[in-house]
Amino acid sequence: MSGVVSIIGCGFVADLYMRSLKAMDGITVAGVYDKNAARLAEFCDFWKVPSVESMDALLDRHPRDGVVLNLTNPSAHFAVNSACLAAGCHTYSEKPLAMNVDDAKALHAQAQAAGLMLASAPCSVLGEAAQTFGHALRNGVAGIPRAIYAELDDGFVPQAAYKKWISESGAPWPFEDEFRVGCTLEHAGYYLGWLISWFGSVRTVVAASAETIPGKEGAGPFAPDLSVATLFFDNGPMTRLTCSIVAPHDHQIRIIGDDGVLACKAAWDNSAKVTFAKRMTIRRRLMESPFPKTIKLGQPTHPKVKRWGAAAMNFMLGPSEMLDAIRTGRPSRLSNDFALHMTEVTLAMQNAGETSGAQAMTTRCDPMEPMPWAQ
Known part of the structure; x- marks a missing residue:
């Protein structure tokens, strides 16, 4: 497996993604952004990943064969997902995709029209x-x-x-x-x-x-x-x-x-x-x-992540699936x-x-x- 992800949002769940990423060979982080500068610095220093000064800058430098991880608070999911799609980026959103069905349908239509993948946790x-x-x-x-x-x-x-x-x-x-x-x-x-x-x-x-x-x-x-x-x-x-x-x-x-x-x-x-x-x-x-x-x-499955807190889950299985689908030109199992x-x-x-x-x-x-x- 290989590919590049960018991360928007450095809250509680973002650490679970980073723990999982460490188990996945070949996936790198292009940049990380959070509107809270202190939290961004703390997160990036801990995980040794590059910070970016704004969401626009992150989307500008994000490779179009990569996946943006939207790990913001749910109230921001619709706006951030829409901005990622508008920038031409395949997007993986923490749950829920949006806080109401009309917004979720609008995101789906936006992704379909742009030929982009839009996936939602959990994976x-x-x-x-x-x-x-x-x-x-x-x-x-x-x-x-x-x-x-x-x-x-x-x-x-x-x-x-x-x-x-x-x-x-x-x-x-x-x-x-x-x-x-x-x-x-x-x-x-x-x-x-x-x-x-x-x-x-x-x-x-x-x-x-x-x-x-x-x-x-x-x-x-x-x-x-x-x-x-x-x-x-x-x-x-x-x-x-x-x-x-x-x-x-x-x-x-x-x-x-x-x-x-x-x-x-x-x-x-x-x-x-x-x-x-x-x-x-x-x-x-x-x-x-x-x-x-x-x-x-009867055969090996996928990289595992040790238990932390209540979960023993690999949170990067979804982004990894999308990256593999992009690389091989097939539909993603985590479809729009x-x-x-x-x-x-x-x-x-x-x-x-x-x-x-x-x-x-x-x-x-x-x-x-x-x-x-x-x-």
């Missing part, structure tokens, strides 16, 4: 756990999938010691922004990305969301801290996905098939085990095997359609409230081609 869909799960599905390990239960619950976060969560280069966890943006926009993509990659488009979202913990620290208004969605795919099983910063930590996904249950317990670990528990009848009792089989791929559709579904969950009922999705995307080592 764990390209990781070993997601790809192993997909391989098991395609090979019918559990039989025909009939239902999916997925959880992205992170514990009662407003009572956590989040002011002690400091990144490697010294950036604090942006708790106020996180509470305003909400856990659904921040986290739903971790399993939505997997699901859409396997089954393609979500046809209908039936969801509810609410702020269940009032009085969070910081200036509101705050987003819902709990959402529960039922997803109906064009070509997939009925799925229930829950996001919260209320319920005890649970990142499990289970696919219930005719022959048993495929499961993974750690969305934020590229190396998490994927297991299959065969269904059986012992005497008169129907049950899944208490000794599930671990599913493994994929980014837009995942954004629309996520926003439907986030904004559902109490009375939205069934929401018909207006965007579509195809299932994702598996990684070569998972085919």
